[in-house]
Amino acid sequence: MQSVSDRLRKLDTASLSDAMWKQNAMDSAIKPIRPGIKMVGQALTVRTVPSDFMTVIASLDYVRPGHVLVIDASRITESAVMGELVCYEASRLGAVGIVLDGALRDAAAIRNSGFPVFARAITPRCGSCDVMGEIQVPINCGGVSVKPDDWIVGDDDGVVVVPHERLDLILRICESVEDMEERIKKGERIKQVFGLDSYFQERARIAEETRSGKRLPIT
Numbered sequence: 001m002q003s004v005s006d007r008l009r010k011l012d013t014a015s016l017s018d019a020m021w022k023q024n025a026m027d028s029a030i031k032p033i034r035p036g037i038k039m040v041g042q043a044l045t046v047r048t049v050p051s052d053f054m055t056v057i058a059s060l061d062y063v064r065p066g067h068v069l070v071i072d073a074s075r076i077t078e079s080a081v082m083g084e085l086v087c088y089e090a091s092r093l094g095a096v097g098i099v100l101d102g103a104l105r106d107a108a109a110i111r112n113s114g115f116p117v118f119a120r121a122i123t124p125r126c127g128s129c130d131v132m133g134e135i136q137v138p139i140n141c142g143g144v145s146v147k148p149d150d151w152i153v154g155d156d157d158g159v160v161v162v163p164h165e166r167l168d169l170i171l172r173i174c175e176s177v178e179d180m181e182e183r184i185k186k187g188e189r190i191k192q193v194f195g196l197d198s199y200f201q202e203r204a205r206i207a208e209e210t211r212s213g214k215r216l217p218i219t
Contacts, residue, residue: 004151005066008151008153011153011171011175016160018177019170020160024144024162025144025159026142026159026160028158030099030101032154032156033107033118034110036156037116037155038154038155039116039118040153041151042068042150042152043146043150044067044135046059046070047071048102051128053082053126055081055134056069058132059071066096067090067096070139070141070152071141072140073120077123078123078125080103080123081103081127084110087113096116097115098115098117098119099118099142101142103119103120118159144161147164180194
């Protein structure tokens with residue numbers, strides 16, 4: 001029997017977003033530091049206060065194999081709350097990726113490491129160590145609510161959050177859509193697989209009635 005992680009790894013973020021009716025996809029500004037990598041794991045949530053990197057370091061004590069650190073850094077892009085050393089240690093502890101709604105530094109080293117990291121911005125400027133935030137609490141990252149242990153999936157298109165309480169339903173929907181997409185790749189027509197023939201026929205009828213004056217144009 002396949003694990004949840006294996007099942008999610010076969011799905012892309014676009015399909016998962018569709019299965020959740022376009023909800024739970026993070027802000028498009030949060031992109032992979034290195035294209036071409038896939039990330040699947042469960043959320044270890046971190047909420048920093050403005051420019052605070054100490055909370056990120058403290059969160060490493062909570063890392064377990066399969067975790068994705070999801071960091072709400074308040075979208076601040078002018079000071080970094082993490083860099084390559086956080087990535088190296090997180091990876092050694094078993095983390096499978098990091099998502100940061102804020103800025104990081106050491107981008108070249110992180111990119112070369114191959115460790116999956118998604119972030120809003122890159123800056124050389126370091127953050128501060130004056131105050132501390134919270135760990136393993138509900139947060140907002142990239143405009144999406146994230147709870148500890150929600151499933152996080154990232155690829156070249158961005159990052160989506162799969163709430164753990166809806167996981168089974170979303171997986172079933174997504175895998176069904178993937179089966180339909182495979183039929184299209186094998187030669188079936190898109191509109192037939194998705195049952196769009198009647199939709200196009202209705203649109204053509206409305207257009208003809210509008211042209212003939214039987215229907216007022218939609219404004």
